[in-house]
Amino acid sequence: MPAHMLQEIASSYTTTTTITAPPSGGLQNGGEKVEKKSLYSEEDIRPEMKDDIRDPNYEDEEGPAPELEYVWRNIILMGLLHVGALYGITLVPTCKVYTWLWVLIYYTVSGLGITAGAHRLWSHRTYKARLPLKVFLIIANTMAFQNDVYEWARDHRAHHKFSETHADPHNSRRGFFFSHVGWLLVRKHPAVKEKGRLLDMSDLKAEKLVMFQRRYYIPGLLLLCFILPTLVPWYCWGETFQHSLFVATLLRYAAVLNATWLVNSAAHLYGYRPYDKNINSRENILVSLGAVGEGFHNYHHSFPYDYSASEYRWHINFTTFFIDCMAVLGLAYDRKKVSKAAILAKVKRTGDGSYKSG
């Protein structure tokens, strides 16, 4: 890429909206009754939405947790997928080179469908996208098969707004396994359903493309997550059917799933909390590597409206690089970035002391 182009990408954020940090939670009243605080007091930062900001007033009700209700269909399917993926690992060395490339591309594109699509665009509205980019992202998102964008975003907004409570679909207080995959294998906690219903999802309901994906989700995911990735290597460069199915489809799908799940499990349990020590999410470089830039998770929960999901831009963050390239092409715009001053103020106020400047 020519130097002037890199320069253009790097300097093009200056036009983005600069926003200030939200007030800290309502828990510092010296033992007095906790006052109800407004969730979000900045003027006009991201008028598109507010329902991904942590609600400091919401707490779990007292009493025993309800019994787990297993969803056997999901347990069996997830079990089979992972057995198939493990067998796929043994076939990796005997794949054709084109198949390796195909897996790498499919992994990255479907990953972007989650990170740049379902997450940063549709759940958090951290930037805006023009139609061709949206079409690409909805296809990429369907390739990843992690529920349709509408459902993903509803779960995800609940995860931010009610973090680490029973209304958080993958509440990390229930342990690594539950927040990683267990939450998909049992019926949702009643609080998830109750609070999830109240979230404002009007922006996504109004988006035809998102509703189109929801309507045709099952044929879409069968085609894009299973049939196409198996048939292409088999037909196009004579890969064996077995290698195509177990490596390009099952192993690749399981790998993208686990990389995404690590954001919910590992990045809520292991790592430093330089921005806010009062929340569970953490900075985890290894998760960022696998999840194309989503492991700066203490930052992300502190500033969910930042399009980079990180204080930094291209540092272990392929998703931000991708969005910036789309911006150069004019397909992405209005990228929201938190100002350095707001970040430093937050670090000083609530950080755990691990922040390294520079």
Ligand SMILES: [Zn+2]
């Ligand atoms: Zn999280």
Ligand SMILES: [Zn+2]
């Ligand atoms: Zn998020």
